[in-house]
Amino acid sequence: MTRLIVYSAANKSEVRLDTSDFAAIGGELEAIGARIERWEATSSVGSAAIPEEILSAYTGEIDRLKRERGYTAADVVSVRPGAPNWPALRQKFLAEHTHDDDEVRYFVEGSGAFYIHAGDRVLQVIGEAGDLLSVPKGATHWFDGGENADFTCIRVFTSPDGWAAKYTGDRIAEQFPHYVKVV
Numbered sequence: 567m568t569r570l571i572v573y574s575a576a577n578k579s580e581v582r583l584d585t586s587d588f589a590a591i592g593g594e595l596e597a598i599g600a601r602i603e604r605w606e607a608t609s610s611v612g613s614a615a616i617p618e619e620i621l622s623a624y625t626g627e628i629d630r631l632k633r634e635r636g637y638t639a640a641d642v643v644s645v646r647p648g649a650p651n652w653p654a655l656r657q658k659f660l661a662e663h664t665h666d667d668d669e670v671r672y673f674v675e676g677s678g679a680f681y682i683h684a685g686d687r688v689l690q691v692i693g694e695a696g697d698l699l700s701v702p703k704g705a706t707h708w709f710d711g712g713e714n715a716d717f718t719c720i721r722v723f724t725s726p727d728g729w730a731a732k733y734t735g736d737r738i739a740e741q742f743p744h745y746v747k748v749v
Contacts, residue, residue: 676717
């Protein structure tokens, strides 16, 4: 389920908000320049769908984002349990960083958590299938798909160069709970 947990950045034991209310999540994210939306496919896509089929099913929403936000491209990324490159990728994603472009992800399948460090708070946003999450450029954040990641996401962007992670060197991400998928 889509969920937002807001922690004190200074103390992970201090939970300031824990909600699954979609409107409340949207309001909290909007206040820091992030956003969340729910999308529906215009046609059915199964777990064996190829990237072109997935992109086609969401053409209307992708095109709308491109018009509204100036994005120019979209692609699909999938990570399945046991993927040999996942442990190394996960470690990179778990380090606090920024980007020169918005980080926009739509969960076609599965789930994961974005952690956004905003002032004296850390917002853990757990997205699931149907959720579009957008972290604004320059926002300090990290991502966790869990130890046994299992997700397919559409990524929407302006330029692949904007995705280069700029690591902050802050070890704050190590202080917060990693994402564990609730079944």
